[in-house]
Amino acid sequence: MSPHADSDTGAETGAGTDADAVVAELSSLVFEVTGRLRAQFNATAAELGLPPAQALVLTNLSGPAPMRQLADWLSCEPSNVTGIVDGLERRGMVTRRPAPGDRRVKHVVLTEAGERKRQELRSSAHALARTFFDLPGSDQRHLRDLLARVLAGPSASADAESG
Template sequence: MSTPADAGTDQVVTELSGLVFEVTGRLRAQFNAAAAELDLPPAQALVLVNLSGPAPMRQLADRLSCEPSNVTGIVDGLERRGLVTRRPAPGDRRVKHVVLTETGEHRREQLRSSSHALAKTVFALPDSDQRHLRDLLARVLSGPPADGDTRSA
């Protein structure tokens, strides 16, 4: 049997979950708009912002939570645009690393700058509130995984 305190906590958790999803949706929509301004489909834009150095296709798939076969098509599109190249991995020529070209690095910085400017509108709070929210979200993410996932954040 649940107590009134449990019901109150459950309601707060429900509200928190809904708010986090809504904020995430706004951030995603703004990121997609920034990508569209640069003539990039959202999936290609995600690869660009997640590519900080040479990375195997498998690693990109893990970062994007998708199948490696999906990443192949995304990387093909980025390669056609001259934003990335594929290079053999130093230790295993069967593994291909995706590497940003100079044009790709420039486009990534444009995307990051534009999406950051848009994100500032979502988090238009006083500085102390921004820091407090950041700290609370960091605590949530550093807590024990809820689904048995043992990956580190």
């Protein structure tokens, strides 16, 4: 019997079937990990008095950014970003400024209060992530490297294997 034999029926399974099962399991595990990370992030945001969408904007906003870019980060329509930014503006965490080259485009900019809240949010989220990824350092680095290869795409993975 081959190493790919089905133990229940004795029927041979193809290598493609095994690979498909591994890909399905990887996909499921990655979704579960991201779901848990998102839940932790949302809980941290709630503890800091922020709705998740506002927390995401604060976390990702490191410099002036157009509303369109915020919509891309949040995977939503630009019209939805207006309400999110309005809420952050009411809290004194961001301001809107005209873009230097095109006054019709508004850039969202962190205020000092927004930067403080951003650092608080990032620090709390990082502490939870450190607990979540409680693996030996070499395993953390290996997982990081594998995920980076996956995100870089197939050509990066092929280059890494041949090098």
